Structure formats: C-alpha cells, structure tokens
Amino acid sequence: MSAIIVEHISKSYGDNSPALSDVSFDVARGEVFGLVGPDGGGKTTLFNIMTTLLFPDSGKITLLGLDVEKDYLKVRERVGYLPGTFSLYPDLTVEENLHFFAIMHKSSIKENQALILPIWEQLLPFKKRRAGKLSGGMKQKLSLCCALIHRPDILFLDEPTTGVDPVSRREFWDILTNIQTRGITVVVSTPYMDEATRCDRIALMQEGKIITIATPEQIIQNFKGALFRVKTDHIFSLLQVMDTIPSRCRYYPAGDYLHVSFYEEDTEKIPSLWQQFIQQNGLPAHSLNRISPTIEDCFIELIESNLLFK
Template identity: 55%
Template structure:
C-alpha cells in the first residue's frame, strides 16, 4: 500500500459555504517527491492538515503509512514530519533550544538521527546561540526543516516551505529535498510557484479545491493539446490588445516580455506567417514569433480554462 492515500476527499468550511477540497484523490508512492502545485486558496493547506490528522474530511478516506487518518491518528503523528505553512518556530528561543525542544517533544535527541540532518544543520550550526527571530528567512527555513526531521519521520509533509523566501534560499532548499529523497523519505511538498513543479517527480495541479491533473511534470507538458507560440514585439501592451481582437487566436497570455498564444485552427502551419506579416504591417517593431515548448504554467492555464471554461 502506498504511504499516502487520499480517496475522494471533500472538505468544506463554514457549513459548506467554502469549498476547500472537492472529491480529491491521489496516492504518493514510497520514496517519491510529490508536489502539490496551486495558488493561494486552492486548498493545499487543508489537504495537508487532513493528511497530518489535524482536520477531519467531510467525506472520503485518507491514510498515511497504511494507517487511517481518523482512527490511528496517534500512531501517524509519531511517524510523520510536518512543516506547516508560515511555520516560524519559537522566535525567542535560540536555534539550539528550538532543536532540543522539538527533539525531546518527539521523543528523540539531536544526536540520535544526526546523520539525517547533518548536512542541513551544519549550515546553521554557527548560529546555535542566536534567537530564531534574528535569523534570515532562509536560515529559519533550514531550522524548521531540521525540526521536522529530527525524529526521522517516514513521510515528510512540507506546506509551502519556500513561500516568501528569496531565490537563493529556495534553490538551496530544493537541493536539500533531493538529498533527503535519496535517504528514502517520502516527501509531499506544496508550492504556489509553478517553476518549482519541475523539481518534483510527480505533481498534482490544484485550483479552488479541485485537482486539475496528476502526473510527472514532463507528461503534463507533453499532454498540452495544441501547438504553443511565443510572440514578442517592442510594445507588449499594444501587442496584447491587438492579438486579443484577432479571431484566429484561441488564447493569449502575457509571459514576461513574451505573449504566449494558441490558435483555434491548428491544421494550417502557415497561419503564423500571415499573423507575423499583418502585425509588422500594423507597425509593431522588433516582432518575433516562434513555436515553443509549454511550461507548467502554460499547462496550468490551459487546464484551468478547460475545467472552469474561461
């Protein structure tokens, strides 16, 4: 049996008015690095809380390590590691005090599983006597990860560990996750950053409580149904408004200084040449159009439109 199983989970708040999870099912295999990708308010945190036995679903069953999240919550709590979103530790305790506290709380010691956290801990060890509140965002996150790992959990749940953390620290954090994965720990991680999806083995894209798709990032990208083009011109805003008016364009979204478009009719390759000519004639400078590989963000947008008919 897979270590993490969600089976038709539905969860609402405020007497059914707010839908946090709508018929969500997925499984995470042993030793897998699984990502839950979606914007704020998509329902990621609710799913994490159900899996970590902190919330009961309205409908459906959840199990972790073969144990029922409702009945066997005490056993589950002993065997998992959890880093909640916005988890900020005890600001007024030092690094060492935080670690010792959480180690004891989970019935372990810093020394007992030292090999597991060694790589991460050594980076913050020089600040052992500094209060957690005085650490930088990246350091805090490392400390939090150490605290979550200190009892050698079999499954690790990380809810938005990289939110609000700068790029450098984010990169380091994902490197740490890869190392942990090599030690056989099953990891479920959530993030609102689409670009982090590529760093997971398998991902679920989630939006307003619904799973849009579940697969490896590569397969999700490969499943993009139509050719995707990137268009660029000097005046992006003008390009955007003019492209939106054109009848042959199916979708049109700004991606940085490019605009990604799909066409309604994909049988005729020469359409793009015509588009180019007409827009250059309309006075667009530095015009450029090229076929590109979709990113996860393209897929997300496409799946969102498909699911919600935007």
C-alpha cells in the first residue's frame, strides 16, 4: 500500500515560471524515497505541500489515506519534517527543544525514547547547551530527534546533510536506515549523489517536473553514453583545450580524473579515436579507460540531455 500518493500537483508563485508542474508519484510504505535535482527544481515547494505548509494550485496528495488539504491537522500528527533551514529555537537548550516538540505533539520524551536513542545519546553531553550554539552536525541530529519524537509514520527531510562533513553524513544515513527498519517511510532530498544511491528509489526533478523515477541501479543501467575516464595532472588546462575543439563527447572533471562520455555507437573504436584526437591537437598523452557510471554521471547526462531537447 502506498504511504504517499501525489497526483498532478502544480504550484506557481506570482508570475514566475511554475515551481511545480503536473508532478505525480507514489511512495510505498517503509520506502526511502529520494528527491534529487538542480537547485530551484521545486524540491522544497514539494516538501512544503506534502507537509501541509503550503497549498498546491491544483492536484491532490494523499498521505496514509488522508487528504493533505482537507485533513491537514490529522496529517500533521502523522508526519515529521526536517526542513532545509535550521528551524529549532536557538535560545532553548537541546533538552528544552526536544521537550517542546514532544509536548506540541501531545507526546513525551519517555514515550518514544527508544526510537531516537542512538542519536539522543550523542546529544546527551550537550543537553544543557543552547541549540544555537551547537555545531552544524549536532544541530542536524537534534532536528532529527525533534522531527521523530512523536513517532511519525512518514519522515520528510529536506537536504538534511548539506554542509555536513563526509563522515558525519555517513553516520546520518546509518541513522536513516535504522529509522526505515522501524517501518517509517522516509522522503529525503540531497545534493550529494553518493547519498542518492542509499535510497530505494530516486525521483530526479528539474524545473518543477519529474524527469525520471527509478531505483539507483536502474538509473545506472539506463546510462546511454559510453563512459571513459582520463588520468591527467592538469584537468582544467585539458578542459580549456577541449572547449576550443568541436567534439562529439561530453566531458567534465570528476575528482582526480576527467570523465568523457561518447555518443558513438561503436564503443570499440573510441580508444583509437581518442588517440587520434589527442595527437592531432598536440595534447599530452593520457590513458583512457572504460568505466561504469556513477549516479553523478547519470545525473549529469540526464539533466544536460533534458536541456538539449527542450
């Protein structure tokens, strides 16, 4: 059974191009569902509509069988929301914030302590500290506790790990996986592509529309180009040279490699064509190796080809 059914949601702000146009998807109970896409793609607007904070211009959302517009008060009891901007009370202590959110939801810290325990234990040494004085990672952990303290059936998280270091991000995702095993449905957005692979399914959003919805594995399988990586000590100077030459490939830096994606059908010819290309243009010889794409490569391909065909 679906936890969330989104049907034909549209939303505009004033005369600007629509923030969301005709967005539809379902999220299954107990699923971790990821929303990824460029900034301004409509992710936050969608979160605000799903959590009853904003009404859509048209369309309908059903959460756990409840209509988010008509039954918004009931919906609020069943969902937890961790918004993209820090939204706790900076002048209240860690403990006071959690207590406040528990009371607001007619719950208590005791009642649902088991659910938040692994995170709460990390916060305990700071429980008398004001929330505004916590480090970025700790703020996020407290926000998560506050969003979970009434044991929601669905947890919404809008970019919970933006600005968080890689080790803390991994820990945060371990917590999310743990929440999922307790039967809570999770909808999460992220700008980090490595995190997208930890979702059961991903919806890729751009300019208010959903371009594709699939599992991370499916998205990788659907990669159309042939992807190669080039080892070079001077990625950005190589890029500058490549910019001046018309070519039938897409290229971009990826860590210490340059990724090159070719549109050629006959992938076996590519290494020799590449050799020809670097010799003709007097580029230093660089090795070229075929690799399988990551989610980030797929994202770049999907977004850029979508822009091309507009």
